[in-house]
Amino acid sequence: MSEEIKSVITCDLDGKLETFSEGSEALFGYSPDDVIGKGRVSDFSDGQIVLGHVVGWLKEAVEKGAWEGDTVFLHKDGHEISCHIKITPTKDKNGNHIGYCGVTVPLKDKTPDEVRPTIGLMTKIFTWLVIMRLPFLTATFVPLFVGAAVANFMGYDVSWSLLGLTILGGSFLHIGTNTANDYFDHTSGTDEANYNYMVPYSGGSRSIQMGLISAKGMLTVSLVSFALSAVVGVPLILRAGINILWLGLIGFVSGFFYTAPPFRFASRKGLGELLIGLNFGPLMVV
Structure with missing residues (x-):
């Protein structure tokens, strides 16, 4: 280990940075003004390391009083740093757990590949779940099943094959919308400015910010998803x-241009919310 630099960082329970030592400046390349009140500790790690390991490290730190080990961090300029870190929980004067303290030193005798935590298959699967925001597909499934149930109740024959195609096409439209929103929120700077992104429904997936996928990759996923929805739509038509x-077409235009220029429906005083209600309400049921 190198004793020349020692970084000490504290954060709250959400990972929001509260203190950033001189050693942290030297190690990561940021100034306190760059990160305090603006960044989180996850900004210094690759997204898959955050998804696959950091939660476990924090849990062990709370249960055992500390977690200590080697990992890879990211410098402001993007290069990787081999490091040894000790994480301990911080408490207030009454003994309540209020955050974490990380003490980090660089490892001069080890390469990033030697200390990089293993990324397992489940983490890779979870990565794509996060990128596409798959849990939110329930907003597609529920109205479609409601529509099928209403049709069946009214005496119409429900074709399970057509219902399956409708669910598949609607899912592709939804994924295309989610990923397009993330891409255009990133290019507009909206996600970077959203410090309180842990709030539900705010800040998107933050997959680009976490390094899980590039901006170009996110746009590609969006366009491919919309294209697949069109392919699925052919037999339905x-x-x-x-x-x-x-x-x-209504679903594509309202979804893609929800945050995309020139329309950016989300910024037009309630129009975005109206389109969400229509798309996941009467239009999806129909």
């Missing part, structure tokens, strides 16, 4: 009629 095409 042939079986159910041209109205399916118009519904799909």
